[in-house]
Amino acid sequence: MTHRSAISRLFPSLRTPGDLLRTLGPAIVLAVVFALVVSIAPGILKWRAVNALLFDAAPLLILVIGSTLPVLLGCIDLSAAAMASLAAVVAALLMPVLGSAAVPAVILGAGLIGALQGWLIGRLQIPSFVMTLGTLGVFSGLALYLSNASTIGIGPGLGPFDFLGGRTAGMPNAFLTVLAVWVVLALVLRFTRAGRDVYAFGASELAAYMSGVGRDTTRAYAFAISSMCAALGGLMLLSQTLYSAPTMASNLLLPALVGVVVGGTAISGGVGGLSASLIGGLTAVMVRVGTTIAGLPGAAQDVAFGVIILIAVAVTTDRSKIGIVK
Amino acid sequence: MNAILTLRGVSKHFPGVTALDDVDIDLHAHEVLGLIGQNGSGKSTLMKIIGGLHQPSSGEVRLRGAPVRFGSPLQAARAGIGLVHQEQSLIGNLTVAENLFIDKPTDFARLGFYRRTRMNDAARRQLEKVELAVAPDTPVDELTFAQRQMVELAKVLSLEELVDGHLVVLFDEPTSVLTPSEIQALFRQVRRLKARSSVVFISHRMDEVLSISDRVYVLSDGRNVAERRHGETDPDELYELMVGRQRAGSILPRLNPPAMDAGKRLEVRDLTVPGKVAEVSFSVAPGEIVGLIGVQGSGAEAVCRSIFGVEETYQGRIAVEGREVRLTSPRGAVGLGIGYVPAERKTEGMMKGMSVAANMTVTFGSEYGHGGVLLAPARERREAEKWSQRLKIKTPSLDHRIDQLSGGNQQKAVLSKWLLGRSLKLLVLDHPTRGLDPGARADLFNAIRQLAEDGLSIVFVGDTLDEMVTLSDTILVLRDGRVSRRFDDVQSDRPSEEDIVKAMV
Numbered sequence: 001m002t003h004r005s006a007i008s009r010l011f012p013s014l015r016t017p018g019d020l021l022r023t024l025g026p027a028i029v030l031a032v033v034f035a036l037v038v039s040i041a042p043g044i045l046k047w048r049a050v051n052a053l054l055f056d057a058a059p060l061l062i063l064v065i066g067s068t069l070p071v072l073l074g075c076i077d078l079s080a081a082a083m084a085s086l087a088a089v090v091a092a093l094l095m096p097v098l099g100s101a102a103v104p105a106v107i108l109g110a111g112l113i114g115a116l117q118g119w120l121i122g123r124l125q126i127p128s129f130v131m132t133l134g135t136l137g138v139f140s141g142l143a144l145y146l147s148n149a150s151t152i153g154i155g156p157g158l159g160p161f162d163f164l165g166g167r168t169a170g171m172p173n174a175f176l177t178v179l180a181v182w183v184v185l186a187l188v189l190r191f192t193r194a195g196r197d198v199y200a201f202g203a204s205e206l207a208a209y210m211s212g213v214g215r216d217t218t219r220a221y222a223f224a225i226s227s228m229c230a231a232l233g234g235l236m237l238l239s240q241t242l243y244s245a246p247t248m249a250s251n252l253l254l255p256a257l258v259g260v261v262v263g264g265t266a267i268s269g270g271v272g273g274l275s276a277s278l279i280g281g282l283t284a285v286m287v288r289v290g291t292t293i294a295g296l297p298g299a300a301q302d303v304a305f306g307v308i309i310l311i312a313v314a315v316t317t318d319r320s321k322i323g324i325v326k
Numbered sequence: 327m328n329a330i331l332t333l334r335g336v337s338k339h340f341p342g343v344t345a346l347d348d349v350d351i352d353l354h355a356h357e358v359l360g361l362i363g364q365n366g367s368g369k370s371t372l373m374k375i376i377g378g379l380h381q382p383s384s385g386e387v388r389l390r391g392a393p394v395r396f397g398s399p400l401q402a403a404r405a406g407i408g409l410v411h412q413e414q415s416l417i418g419n420l421t422v423a424e425n426l427f428i429d430k431p432t433d434f435a436r437l438g439f440y441r442r443t444r445m446n447d448a449a450r451r452q453l454e455k456v457e458l459a460v461a462p463d464t465p466v467d468e469l470t471f472a473q474r475q476m477v478e479l480a481k482v483l484s485l486e487e488l489v490d491g492h493l494v495v496l497f498d499e500p501t502s503v504l505t506p507s508e509i510q511a512l513f514r515q516v517r518r519l520k521a522r523s524s525v526v527f528i529s530h531r532m533d534e535v536l537s538i539s540d541r542v543y544v545l546s547d548g549r550n551v552a553e554r555r556h557g558e559t560d561p562d563e564l565y566e567l568m569v570g571r572q573r574a575g576s577i578l579p580r581l582n583p584p585a586m587d588a589g590k591r592l593e594v595r596d597l598t599v600p601g602k603v604a605e606v607s608f609s610v611a612p613g614e615i616v617g618l619i620g621v622q623g624s625g626a627e628a629v630c631r632s633i634f635g636v637e638e639t640y641q642g643r644i645a646v647e648g649r650e651v652r653l654t655s656p657r658g659a660v661g662l663g664i665g666y667v668p669a670e671r672k673t674e675g676m677m678k679g680m681s682v683a684a685n686m687t688v689t690f691g692s693e694y695g696h697g698g699v700l701l702a703p704a705r706e707r708r709e710a711e712k713w714s715q716r717l718k719i720k721t722p723s724l725d726h727r728i729d730q731l732s733g734g735n736q737q738k739a740v741l742s743k744w745l746l747g748r749s750l751k752l753l754v755l756d757h758p759t760r761g762l763d764p765g766a767r768a769d770l771f772n773a774i775r776q777l778a779e780d781g782l783s784i785v786f787v788g789d790t791l792d793e794m795v796t797l798s799d800t801i802l803v804l805r806d807g808r809v810s811r812r813f814d815d816v817q818s819d820r821p822s823e824e825d826i827v828k829a830m831v
């Protein structure tokens with residue numbers, strides 16, 4: 001009894017053991033999945049394996065983080081993975097002209113396009129699902145067109161890519177970049193007006209609007225951040241392979257959204273956050289890795305992935321806050 | 327007289343809150359039982375237990391002598407208990423007939439397909455019971471609120487054909503958004519109902535409860551504190567029983583008259599909203615309370631919404647502190663120091679699922695931070711605590727979810743969202759007391775009066791003439807979108823209700 005009250009003092013919202021499970025749930029799920037993977041393949045605990053895993057996972061994780069913002073609004077950004085591919089293609093094309101400046105140029109450009117897309121959702125009253133389904137097509141097509149549907153190599157020895165592909169103190173820089181972006185965005189969400197507007201908007205778009213929250217601006221910057229993270233993810237992929245391919249990130253679309261929901265962020269908006277997404281993203285990565293290591297054939301991998309994701313979401317969702325499930 | 331429904335020692339606990347505490351209730355045959363109490367006193371919880379939405383934590387419910395425990399509203403309905411909801415439960419895009427039979431086994435569906443003619447005939451028979459003349463194939467969305475309520479009642483009454491014995495019909499605050507003539511029509515139906523059923527009736531308006539009920543129970547803090555028979559009591563005694571203090575003098579008199587000759591806070595010239603408002607002009611001085619009044623559709627609400635930037639297509643001129651402005655969004659209005667408490671609290675006023683604190687700080691919390699960008703959570707929290715204490719918001723803590731508070735406390739939190747703004751100059755209140763009990767209403771009025779004394783300008787649309795006259799310095803009567811009459815100096819020269827009503831219709 002005493003430890004119950006100690007816990008409820010620390011976390012006033014936790015009244016029952018069930019609440020505790022749901023709050024810590026995503027982390028527990030990650031731990032369980034990790035333990036399972038380790039039991040199948042103890043070798044994964046070796047530093048080199050962890051290192052390689054984090055390096056590979058970085059592009060997906062950054063997409064998960066970016067995709068969280070539209071989902072917190074109750075929207076969805078389906079164009080993120082296509083934006084990542086497009087960013088890689090454009091960066092590869094701009095490298096010879098702009099040199100290292102291509103990197104900030106691409107990220108900034110992605111931000112502007114994302115902001116425009118977020119703003120248009122409100123202005124044109126097109127649901128985000130449809131809007132980003134459309135831009136998914138536009139971005140993929142542009143990537144194919146600009147690259148002539150072929151790969152474009154970039155030479156080694158280019159500052160930003162050497163950095164993203166390199167290591168600091170034994171940690172992959174790409175993963176450190178993920179952590180840095182995560183920290184900055186988490187602080188923005190927690191400690192700025194704009195961040196709080198995101199949650200207010202997600203809880204009730206109408207009530208937030210009637211409280212003076214700017215609808216179009218809030219949507220614009222959430223989608224801008226989503227696109228910028230996607231572009232960064234594309235650049236990370238580019239740094240891993242040193243060539244761009246017009247569809248190189250397209251298989252990240254669904255895993256990125258899976259990471260968001262497995263972390264506990266409600267698809268209906270207002271509930272969740274970036275820490276949840278980081279955990280969810282890692283879970284998605286571990287499930288992928290686990291099914292591969294376990295030697296499942298490709299089709300069985302997909303089935304296992306789907307089933308594990310459904311279980312994870314079922315265990316961790318706090319339905320009392322969400323109310324309606326559609 | 328034998329009791330149809332008895333509750334003995336019924337309690338209901340929610341996490342952190344005891345909503346009902348050892349309540350005994352008897353409902354007799356052919357009786358209208360009134361149930362009154364403040365917001366949060368447990369009336370709605372009691373209704374929900376009887377109606378099968380909640381299960382009691384302890385205690386016993388007996389229906390026609392046999393103990394019952396309903397797991398769902400459907401089970402309660404099968405036993406002959408029907409609830410006419412406070413927030414209506416009809417499905418808007420289905421027709422009247424489809425709604426009537428949605429929860430019942432029917433003989434006019436074959437292989438899952440409706441046989442429309444037979445269903446509509448059956449619906450017509452049900453609608454006759456409540457004297458409602460609408461076509462059964464009308465989508466519910468196209469009905470007025472009062473008509474939808476009658477459809478709900480018909481839906482409950484159509485249980486008669488399924489149940490052996492007579493019905494128990496529960497009304498949860500059915501009158502709060504009805505006009506006086508609609509209320510009379512509802513009462514006529516309730517009286518007719520007595521012949522075939524027992525009725526439990528909840529309302530905040532004590533005169534209504536007294537006129538319709540044979541017996542009244544008063545709830546306070548989840549306890550059943552008094553029982554009175556028809557004719558044994560009066561509104562003043564009921565008020566005391568439920569609020570715990572005397573009624574008279576519950577609203578403060580105006581101390582300082584507003585600074586009418588100072589520069590105007592707000593000037594509205596020839597405001598026109600196509601189809602709603604036509605050439606309305608008025609101004610608001612610092613500390614002045616301007617009441618707008620009119621029947622539904624008179625345009626008072628549209629005037630409020632124009633001032634807050636929601637009616638983007640308005641024509642005419644609006645000036646704030648002498649500077650002409652064009653209001654196209656709430657955000658723009660907030661930037662000019664204008665706040666708005668909407669009539670639709672649940673959808674526009676509060677963010678459900680978020681804490682009381684989050685709701686209070688959403689608009690102006692950043693004023694307590696740094697540069698309007700970075701937040702200072704501790705400082706804004708202190709400010710929220712301060713207003714929560716000043717307005718006496720009843721909540722276990724500010725971290726509690728706002729939708730778990732009673733209506734009155736929700737409304738206080740919505741109001742204090744604006745009061746956190748140090749640059750707030752004008753507050754627009756659209757039916758701020760809708761759905762509030764008399765005690766919460768008096769609290770809110772006193773808060774509004776106090777704010778005006780402190781210099782805040784207020785534009786307000788009220789529910790009743792009485793509250794308009796009590797609170798306003800100036801009253802504008804609207805009719806068909808135009809100002810039909812204006813009363814100045816209301817506090818020193820009170821207009822008669824007759825004069826106001828004459829200008830309304």
